[in-house]
Amino acid sequence: MTEPSATFLLFGATGDLARRMIFPSLYNLLSDGLLPDDFLIIGSARSDMTDDAFRAEIDAALRQFLPADRYDADIATRFAAMIRYQAVEAGNAGQFATLADRIDGRLERGLSVYLSTPPSLFAPTAQGLSDAGLITPTTRIAMEKPIGKDLVSSRQVNDGIGHLFVEEQIFRVDHYLGKETVQNLLALRFGNVMFEPLWNATAIDHVQITVGETVGLEGRVSYYDGVGALRDMVQNHMLQILSIIAMEPPARMDPTAVRDEKVKALRSLRAMTAETVKSHSVRGQYTPGAVQGQIVTGYADELGQSSDTETFVALKAFVDNWRWQGVPFYLRTGKRMPTRQSEIVIQFKPVRHSIFGRDGQHGAGGTGLEPNTLVIRLQPEEYIRLQIMTKRPGLERQVHLEEVTLDVSLTAAFAGQRRRIAYERLILDLLAGDQTLFVRRDEVEAQWAWIDSIIDGWKEAHMKPAAYSSGNWGPSAAIALIERDGASWHD
Template identity: 90%
Template sequence: MTEPSATFLLFGATGDLARRMIFPSLYNLLSDGLLPDDFLIIASARTEMDDEAFREEVCAALKQFLPADRYDADIAARFRAMILYQPVDSSNGAHFAELAERVDGRLERGISVYLSTPPSLFGPTAQGLADAGLLTPRTRIAMEKPIGKDLASSKVVNDSIGHLFAEEQIFRVDHYLGKETVQNLLALRFGNVMFEPLWNATAIDHVQITVAETVGLEGRVSYYDGVGALRDMVQNHILQILSILTMEPPARMDPTAVRDEKVKALRSLRPMTAETVKTHSVRGQYTPGAVGGQIVTGYADELGQPSDTETFVALKAHIDNWRWQGVPFYLRTGKRLPARQSEIMIQFKPVRHSIFGRDGQHSGGGSGLEPNTLVIRLQPEEYIRLTIMSKRPGLERQVQLEEVTLDVSLTAAFAGQRRRIAYERLILDLLAGDQTLFVRRDEVEAQWAWIDSIIDGWKEAHMKVSTYSSGNWGPSSAIALIERDGASWHD
């Protein structure tokens, strides 16, 4: 499976993800000369329309979602010429037969199937493709999240695909793994001699991961209610970041070696119980408030009825293995928070003994000896900042220390290079058959096993949501979660 697929078959082609991300990403890959020769995109959804009508929709989406300097009419004309549209209802075998006719003669050059549909359609769509003779050893299939809503349902989804496709043909998408800064965690840890020796419980006090959103439901009412922040964000994005941060060094940079180490870290997460969820977790739901100077309504108002679904979650997690024993990992995510940001903060331990007097200060004051911190910002800016202690300039006889920051802005460091959409990387790897940045079945199931322990604990402990005003960093209990350990959230 080394030759890239020559055909890209997209289900859910009229959806928001396709318009905002997938078609602009394919356009950018064409623009950069990264698509195979004679590449064909076959778009599919339930809506009846012909090729030209759908091409018009795609071109409108490109003009709307591509930066103005990226849109080129000549490239757009080439792009629209490679798109066909075939309406398919997953329950209609005749539709798949019509689809197969449009693929005729291209099977041997490989097909990459992308399912941007509800998970309930994954199995029927795969079966329809099989019945129409479109499954060969050179057919790959990619699935958007969610892969189930708990461990049991994820196994059903995986089984429905797994009995038709081999695991090496299945590409489970987590778009965070396509982000440059997430991939840069591998380079930071394993490409620099100074970090890996300190990347353990001997030197690290605690770790924080924050994924904050300013938006509310944003048209996702039917999906989000009953799912909540834990399943929607922690189960996939945050746990994937955590696994890359905490895994052991893989023997080599290949899909099997990298994912073997990630799953070991995920399986080492300490399960929660009805007792530990009370002290190690917080559930929150936003109420009316102000975000970015705009007055916004509460979750229940947007939903139109009361609900116990959490829009914010904060967790204190532990990884029970040799490297991380005793190091707390504080995870939080939520909607209607003050800022849109995703970041990792690694708090190192203080130096064992200060030679600079009491905390590096004298009676005249001074900022003192502070532990080093490493902040890795994933969005909206992308940077790596390391705070170190330095002597404050001056002639004082007593050394006075002050924190200074070593700041690497990835945006500035690579200013000549375009910052790519995460889906560009993932689609390119799908076409090439490289699974390194996709999620393996045992990873999904290890993630769900831990999430299920929290959900079961919440149910047993009858934990209700605590409210927080929109524009705040969650309920006050989220602050207490970390401050009772003598630390503070990095806001």
């Protein structure tokens, strides 16, 4: 499976993800000369529509979601010529047969199928493809999250697809893995000699991972309620980031080696119990407040009824292996936060012995010695900052230290290069058959096993979400979660 696919088949082609991300990404790949001239894109959904009507919708989406300087009428015309539309509903054998007719003669050159549909349609859609003769050794299938809602249902989803495809043909999408800064974690750790020797419990005090959103439900009422922040964000995006931070060095940069080490880290997560969830987790739900100067309503108001679904979660996790023994990983994510930001903080331990004053503390005779901190911002800006100690200029006999920042702005460092949509990387890798940045089945199941332990603990302990005003970083208990250990969130 080394030849790039010549045909891209998208189910859910009229959805929001397709309009905002997938078609603009395909357009950008064409614009950069990364798609062959005879590439075929077939969009599919339940609605009846002509090719021309669908092309017009896609062109409108490109004009809306591409930066103004990226839209080019000539390229858009070439792009439209590659696009076809075929109405297909799961279970309709006749429509799948018509779809197969439109792909006739191209199968041997590879077909990449992208499922941007509810998970309940994954297996029926795959079965329809099989019955229509569209699954061959050169067919690949990509699935958007969620892959189930717990370990049992994730296995059902995976079994449904795994019955028709071998694992090497299955590409489970987590768009965070397409982000440049997330991929840079691999480069930072394994491409620089200074970090890896310190990347362990000897030198690191704790790790923080924060994913904050300013939005509320934003039209996702039917999906989000009953799912919540733990399943929606922690189970996939945040645990994927954690696995890259915590993994052992892979033998080589290939899909098997990288994902082998990630799954080992995920399996090392210490399961929670009804007792530990009380001290190691916080659930929250936003109430009315102000976000960035705008008055907003509470979750229950948006939903139209009361609910026990959490919109915020903070966790204290441990990776029980030699490298990370005793090092807490603090995770927090929520909606209606003060700012939209995703970042990783690696907090190093203080120097073992300070020669610059007693304990290196502020105050009489003190010097202000602070432990080093590495901050990796994923969004909205992209940067890597290392906070180090340096001598303050002056002629004083006693050395006074101040914290300064070594700042690498990826946006500035690569100012001549366009910052790409995460889906561009993922679609290109799907077409090429490279699974490195996709999630393997055993990773998904290891993630769900840990998440299930938290959910079960919450149920047994009868933990309900605590209220927090919109525009704050969650309930006050989230602050206490980390400050009990003598640390604080990096806000």
